[in-house]
Amino acid sequence: MPTExxxxxxxxxxxxxxxxEWLNARKQDVTSTETSALFDSSPYFTExxxxxxxxxxxxxxxxxxxxxxxxxxxxSAIASGIAEDLGLIVAPFKTYMRIPELRMGSxxxxxxxxxxxxxxxxxxxxxxxxxxxxxxxxxxxDGLQFRRTWIEDGEAIEAPPHIEIQVQHQLEVADxxxxxxxxxxxGNTPKPMVRKRDVEVGELIRARVQRFWDxxxxxxAPEPHYVEDADTISRLYLENDGxxxxxxDNPRVYELCKAYKAAGIDEKxxxxxxxxxxxxxxxxxxxAKTVRAAGFGISAxxxxxxxxxxxxxxGERVTITISKVPASSIEAxxxxxxxxxxxxxxxx
Numbered sequence: 280m281p282t283e284x285x286x287x288x289x290x291x292x293x294x295x296x297x298x299x300e301w302l303n304a305r306k307q308d309v310t311s312t313e314t315s316a317l318f319d320s321s322p323y324f325t326e327x328x329x330x331x332x333x334x335x336x337x338x339x340x341x342x343x344x345x346x347x348x349x350x351x352x353x354x355s356a357i358a359s360g361i362a363e364d365l366g367l368i369v370a371p372f373k374t375y376m377r378i379p380e381l382r383m384g385s386x387x388x389x390x391x392x393x394x395x396x397x398x399x400x401x402x403x404x405x406x407x408x409x410x411x412x413x414x415x416x417x418x419x420x421d422g423l424q425f426r427r428t429w430i431e432d433g434e435a436i437e438a439p440p441h442i443e444i445q446v447q448h449q450l451e452v453a454d455x456x457x458x459x460x461x462x463x464x465x466g467n468t469p470k471p472m473v474r475k476r477d478v479e480v481g482e483l484i485r486a487r488v489q490r491f492w493d494x495x496x497x498x499x500a501p502e503p504h505y506v507e508d509a510d511t512i513s514r515l516y517l518e519n520d521g522x523x524x525x526x527x528d529n530p531r532v533y534e535l536c537k538a539y540k541a542a543g544i545d546e547k548x549x550x551x552x553x554x555x556x557x558x559x560x561x562x563x564x565x566x567a568k569t570v571r572a573a574g575f576g577i578s579a580x581x582x583x584x585x586x587x588x589x590x591x592x593x594g595e596r597v598t599i600t601i602s603k604v605p606a607s608s609i610e611a612x613x614x615x616x617x618x619x620x621x622x623x624x625x626x627x
Contacts, residue, residue: 290454293375301386304375308384309333309488311448315441317487322441326491327503328511334495337514350419357417357463358389361471365459366398367391367407369415376452383488385452389415391459402473406457414458416446422465429462429470436472438462443474448484450476 295301309317309329316324324332324339331337355371362369369389377384391413394404406413418438420429430437437443438460446458461471494501503512526532560577564570570577 288378288380288454290452291377291379293377294373295375301375304377305384305386306333308377308382309491311385311445311452312441314448314484314488315444317484317491318440318444320440320444322439325504325507325511326501327508330491330495330500331511331515333491337511346419346421350417353419353463354388354417357419357461357469358415361459361461361463361469362389362391362415363395364469365401365403365471366395367403367415368393368395372414378452381485381488382492383448383452383485385449387414387449387453388417391415403459403471406473406475410456412455414446414449414453414455415461416442416449416458418442418460418462420462420464420470422468425462425464425470431470436470438472444480444484446474447477447480450474451481451484 293300293304295304313321313324313329315321316326316329319326328337328339332339358369368391370392372387372390375384375386391403391407394407398404403413425431428439438446442460446460450456450458456476458474458476459471460474461469464470505512564577
């Protein structure tokens with residue numbers, strides 16, 4: 280249940296009418312889909328990137344893809360179907376709520392508003408009877424992705440960390456006691472799970488959000504993770520001023536230059552091994568379109584430019600690109616990056 284400190288917080292609600300209004304409202308807060316970055320658990324952001332987005336140094340616009348497009352199209356059907364299965368009555372919860380003191384906000388999918396008569400008891404109905412309305416968070420999940428990133432142990436199911444954090448964030452912002460994470464897996468298998476509001480987790484989320492904004496106010500960026508944040512750093516340092524900098528006495532710069540050169544050599548060697556394996560594979564499979572191999576299935580369509588190998592044991596999809604036909608002209612929008620070229624000076 281809410282603590283006294285959370286009940287004292289002010290909450291405001293925006294009933295947005297357009298996607299532009301919704302996106303604009305989100306910019307001023309850390310939202311439920313962003314909070315997991317503060318716990319190093321986000322598939323979308325690192326905290327370093329989120330810091331620079333919120334300070335305005337970078338932009339990261341929402342890009343719709345087929346998965347999100349169909350997720351939006353199916354959202355109401357999934358909510359209606361899972362609610363019917365559980366004997367719940369749900370209604371759209373299309374508002375944006377925020378806690379202004381913390382600059383912490385959230386949007387929602389659906390709200391559980393009642394119980395359908397004559398249905399057997401279950402954990403969701405019991406939660407409504409005890410606590411009243413709750414939140415329903417819809418997820419349209421690919422079957423392979425569910426097996427890879429969700430944990431299922433009998434009837435107990437655990438969502439990926441960023442979703443579990445998202446739901447607890449939503450409960451904090453809405454000041455509500457419970458939620459249903461409602462995934463539809465593979466287009467036909469519902470896996471709903473009830474979540475109570477966790478007071479300790481909520482307090483930790485609020486503390487992380489407060490620290491995030493305090494660091495922005497102090498002008499202190501989080502330390503980057505140089506692998507995960509490599510593209511972000513390239514965007515931040517896109518421009519150069521034409522100056523020359525002498526770092527011959529900096530041992531770390533020397534170490535990084537050596538590491539960069541060695542990685543380039545390894546990369547070339549790996550690419551050569553890849554090309555060799557691809558070529559030998561083609562000589563073995565010849566004109567066949569599909570091939571069964573030990574632990575693998577291989578598909579090589581003649582009208583495509585790739586061979587796709589699927590490892591059934593590891594559940595890992597591997598794409599091998601080959602040039603069977605001339606590539607068509609494809610225009611792609613690529614963000615600008617500063618290139619890095621290091622030349623090694625030979626000793627005299």
